[in-house]
Amino acid sequence: MFTLVGKKAPDFSATAVKGCQFIENFTLSQFEGKKYVVLFFYPMDFTFVCPTELHAFQAKLAEFEKRGVQLIGCSVDSQFSHFAWLSQDRKEGGIKGVEYPIIADFSKVISQNFGVLAGEEDYDEEGNLIFEGNPVAYRGLFLIDKKGIVRHMLVNDLPLGRNVDEVLRMVDALQHYEEYGEVCPANWNDGQEAIKESHDSVANYLAHH
Known part of the structure; x- marks a missing residue:
């Protein structure tokens, strides 16, 4: 069974989108010694359950900040998809108004390193690389302390909101x-x-x- 609890959270360097701003080389390690981190994965932009979760986290953002917690979202979409979704009004299914950073895991490497990628790469009988499963992230959530250690994790299947x-x-x-x-x-x-x-x-x- 795959678990990161008690282990150092895998670091990454990726592009994140915060509001209308692109943040290059966004890392997890930048918060060590400074903040707790709640990193949550969701399957895809422009879907059904996902915006309810992102808005729900936004509604409690002040509560997280009061506790010294950096909230971070992540999906396998590109930064351009994140930007478009953040620019779309809530009444149209968008997430305009969400203020915490959202990471673009377009390569799916971050999701894979955290053990939440819903599928895996394999090879067919002819030696061709294939992907089996749905290449999106499960609804994984990781509470990371100031030392960068994962202290709590939760992984929901795609239909189950947190x-x-x-x-x-x-x-x-x-x-x-x-x-x-x-x-x-x-x-x-x-x-x-x-x-x-x-x-x-x-x-x-x-x-x-």
Whole structure:
């Protein structure tokens, strides 16, 4: 089973689009020591579920920024496709108003390195390179700490949209653990009681919940 949790997130250098601006040589490593990163993949521009997710992340952008999190989107579309979609009004299916950067993974290398490419390259009987599957990214999401380590990942199949509030909850849980050294139990939300890492404290917590 492929997992990046506990490992260094694969770095990349790619073109990103932020609003109407193209950003060349956009890297993941630029945020190390400065910000947490939530990197999320989506299948394609100009589709159906994808704009609902991108707008949902935008609606919570201030909450991510308040927590020191850099939000980044990524799909296998080109930067020109991203630009066109960002220029299209929401009522027409566009994502105009989305303010966080969106990476162009036109080569599909980033999606492949993060293990979210929905398919793989192979060779036919005659030795010709072929691609089996749908060459787009699954709805993968990666929470990366300030050291560049993946602390949480989630991968949904193409039809299944994500819950942005759950992403924020995971950020809160990671930051609570880092600040207080307490682990976060099931259904924990910021402000609730957490658990010290000992058998006695776990037993005490369970006895009162």
